[in-house]
Amino acid sequence: MKFSGKGDAGYTGLLGGGERVPKYNLRIEALGDLDEASSALGVARAASQSQAVRDAIYAAQQQLYTLMAEVAMPGEELDAKYKVTAAQVDAVEALIDKLQEEVKLPNKFIIPGETLASAHLDLARTVVRRAERSAVRLAHEGLLDNEHLLAYLNRLSSLIFVLARYEEAVVEHHGFAIAAAPAVELKAEG
Numbered sequence: 001m002k003f004s005g006k007g008d009a010g011y012t013g014l015l016g017g018g019e020r021v022p023k024y025n026l027r028i029e030a031l032g033d034l035d036e037a038s039s040a041l042g043v044a045r046a047a048s049q050s051q052a053v054r055d056a057i058y059a060a061q062q063q064l065y066t067l068m069a070e071v072a073m074p075g076e077e078l079d080a081k082y083k084v085t086a087a088q089v090d091a092v093e094a095l096i097d098k099l100q101e102e103v104k105l106p107n108k109f110i111i112p113g114e115t116l117a118s119a120h121l122d123l124a125r126t127v128v129r130r131a132e133r134s135a136v137r138l139a140h141e142g143l144l145d146n147e148h149l150l151a152y153l154n155r156l157s158s159l160i161f162v163l164a165r166y167e168e169a170v171v172e173h174h175g176f177a178i179a180a181a182p183a184v185e186l187k188a189e190g
Contacts, residue, residue, distance in 0.1 A: 015073040026141060030071050030134035037131045038064045040124035041160075047117040050171040053163050056095060060156055063088065067149055071138065084149040092155040099162045103169050111177040114168045121164035128157045 006013070011020045012028060021028060038061045045057040069082040112122035132153035138144035168174045 015069060019074070026134070026138055026143060027071055027074070030131065030138055031068055033127070033131035033134045034064055034068050034071065037124065037127045040120070040127040044117065044120035044124045044160075044163075047120045048167060048171075049117060050167060053117070053121075053167055053171065056159070056163060060159070063152070063156075067135075067152065070146060070149060071135065071144065074143065083146055084152045086148050086151075089148055089151045089155055092152065092159050096155065096159050096162050099159075099166050103162065103165050105162070105165055106176060110165070112164070114174045114177050115172045117172070118164040118167045121160050121167060125157050125160040125164070128153060128160060132157065 010023050012023050013020050014027060041057050041061050041064075045054050045061070048054045048057065063084075066082055066088075067084060070084060073082065113119045132150070135144060135150055135153055139150060144150075165176065168176060
């Protein structure tokens with residue numbers, strides 16, 4: 001592997017015009033969160049016992065690269081094929097609906113960790129939520145102008161939640177760990 005050393009001074013390049021920005025730039029932060037989300041999904045995919053779940057995760061990982069391209073390429077330079085569309089959001093919603101036909105979700109908080117695969121999915125969901133917050137910040141700062149990208153990330157976290165429950169109930173035939181009121185009173189120190 002060759003090393004360019006271009007990032008040694010704390011700057012990195014964006015796609016398109018080659019603009020160099022600090023590594024703490026909001027776009028770079030969002031890209032890091034999206035990259036971490038894809039990696040967390042990869043761990044969940046490796047742990048899954050279901051080909052259908054693995055396929056859904058893999059499709060989401062592929063889509064995250066489209067999102068990363070959109071985040072990394074500012075302005076009008078972005079080719080339409082790198083923009084998230086309403087159809088992609090609709091496809092995630094349709095998959096959520098299909099999975100919920102097989103998994104009836106309780107109207108209660110669910111504690112993660114019932115199975116290894118579902119625990120990895122729940123962790124990946126929290127990383128996707130962080131990536132969504134980063135993308136929302138870009139949008140609120142006027143650096144991202146695609147409502148479908150934000151909607152996609154929001155639906156993706158919902159999909160991952162349902163995939164985790166599907167993995168528990170359908171694949172591994174477990175129930176859900178339901179959060180209950182604490183059995184003991186927690187007292188603040190000090």
